[in-house]
Amino acid sequence: MRNDTDGYLQIGQVAERTELSLKTIRHYDEVGLVQPSARSAGGFRLYTEADVARLLVIRRMKPLGFTLAEMKQLLEAVDALDEQGTTNDQRTAAAAYLLEYRDKARDSAERLRRQLSYAEELTELLTARTSLPSD
Missing domain, CATH: 1.20.58 (Methane Monooxygenase Hydroxylase; Chain G, domain 1)
Incomplete structure (x- = not known):
């Protein structure tokens, strides 16, 4: 049986990998910087590796x-x-x-x-x- 999150990362996993808070990632979605590539059947944000790479660019820009x-x-x-x-x-x-x-x-x-x-x-x-x- 295929899970609708196969190949995607959930927001908690993305937060861990990027060292950004869930709140920050949600904010970036709301302002249109990085929107999740998909949503699960339950409406949860799902991210790809490309989305993570974009978030990492933002994380590098923020302290500058x-x-x-x-x-x-x-x-x-x-x-x-x-x-x-x-x-x-x-x-x-x-x-x-x-x-x-x-x-x-x-x-x-x-x-x-x-x-x-x-x-x-x-x-x-x-x-x-x-x-x-x-x-």
């Missing part, structure tokens, strides 16, 4: 300060580059978006590296200040 609108635009650009019927003009525009977002990601990553460095410096300072002298 991308807005939901930017996330959606980036995913649409990726889709445009992957689709067969995309015109050369559409491909050019999609590639331009990806370059713009790559630069933003690079700048955000550098900012986060600086913040991490400051946090490590503070940790070292506090460790040095709280170390007990040895007798």
